[in-house]
Amino acid sequence: xxxxxxxxxxxxxxxxxxxxxxxxxxxxxxxxxxxxxxxxxxxxxxxxxxxxxxxxxxxxxxxxxxxxxxxxxxxxxxxxxxxxxxxxxxxxxxxxxxxxxxxxxxxxxxxxxxxxxxxxxxxxxxxxxxxxxxxxxxxxxxxxxxxxxxxxxxxxxxxxxxxxxxxxxxxxxxxxxxxxxxxxxxxxxxxxxxxxxxxxxxxxxxxxxxxxxxxxxxxxxxxxxxxxxxxxxxxxxxxxxxxxxxxxxxxxxxxxxxxxxxxxxxxxxxxxxxxxxxxxxxxxxxxxxxxxxxxxxxxxxxx
Numbered sequence: 001x002x003x004x005x006x007x008x009x010x011x012x013x014x015x016x017x018x019x020x021x022x023x024x025x026x027x028x029x030x031x032x033x034x035x036x037x038x039x040x041x042x043x044x045x046x047x048x049x050x051x052x053x054x055x056x057x058x059x060x061x062x063x064x065x066x067x068x069x070x071x072x073x074x075x076x077x078x079x080x081x082x083x084x085x086x087x088x089x090x091x092x093x094x095x096x097x098x099x100x101x102x103x104x105x106x107x108x109x110x111x112x113x114x115x116x117x118x119x120x121x122x123x124x125x126x127x128x129x130x131x132x133x134x135x136x137x138x139x140x141x142x143x144x145x146x147x148x149x150x151x152x153x154x155x156x157x158x159x160x161x162x163x164x165x166x167x168x169x170x171x172x173x174x175x176x177x178x179x180x181x182x183x184x185x186x187x188x189x190x191x192x193x194x195x196x197x198x199x200x201x202x203x204x205x206x207x208x209x210x211x212x213x214x215x216x217x218x219x220x221x222x223x224x225x226x227x228x229x230x231x232x233x234x235x236x237x238x239x240x241x242x243x244x245x246x247x248x249x250x251x252x253x254x255x256x257x258x259x260x261x262x263x264x265x266x267x268x269x270x271x272x273x274x275x276x277x278x279x280x281x282x283x284x285x286x287x288x289x290x291x292x293x294x295x296x297x298x299x300x301x302x303x
Contacts, residue, residue: 003174012069014135020058045125068093161178163202166273188201191277228250
């Protein structure tokens with residue numbers, strides 16, 4: 001591995017992640033905080049802002065927003081990031097982006113205005129009211145990972161932190177930044193920008209009743225409750241395989257196979273090997289079978 005691995009967290013990262021969760025409508029039924037969060041949150045917003053969110057898309061401009069959120073100077077708060085973005089001229093933004101990417105919004109001035117309107121409205125109407133326990137848990141997650149990192153190999157650390165992601169060296173890549181997220185669990189947001197790859201990973205944080213089985217652990221059990229998924233795990237025990245190879249092995253459609261693979265990934269049983277933003281192949285994480293057994297026994301036998 002010829003790049004540096006960092007872990008980082010600032011509240012402005014979760015500002016963006018929470019808004020991403022709302023905008024990414026196809027994921028509303030998959031998120032741990034449930035589609036009820038979507039409905040309840042929309043009911044708290046002004047009709048005008050709710051309409052604006054309904055028109056927003058996860059596109060190349062949104063990817064640029066993630067880059068700017070990362071490259072802005074210092075440990076800026078959400079409000080500090082918004083003030084910084086407002087102070088940037090279109091020319092300034094071109095320079096900020098050009099250091100990492102040659103993909104630019106068509107109209108930088110319009111992009112800045114739209115992004116400021118989205119993020120400012122979201123911060124005012126939702127994020128500023130967020131339970132501070134969420135941000136505290138994310139800070140603790142990073143602090144814990146930083147303590148663990150020196151005692152682990154880099155690839156092992158990335159795998160353990162992200163619950164099964166691996167990033168192959170890529171020409172020009174100098175830094176992989178791991179950023180925990182709460183709202184978009186159990187999914188990840190991965191964007192590659194030349195010398196840096198940003199991985200907003202599912203932190204597997206549960207803030208509910210400790211008498212309940214945490215969703216990330218319950219997901220492990222559910223992931224194994226299907227014959228085709230067990231076949232995938234058995235197939236991957238022979239070595240890494242591409243998605244196409246898995247489709248051919250199962251003799252199922254790409255859509256159905258993708259659903260099975262996604263559930264095994266979110267359960268932590270398979271590792272996704274990335275080249276930039278693209279998954280090249282999958283491999284088995286056999287240690288997770290023992291880990292699931294341990295968590296299940298701890299829950300059942302704890303009085």
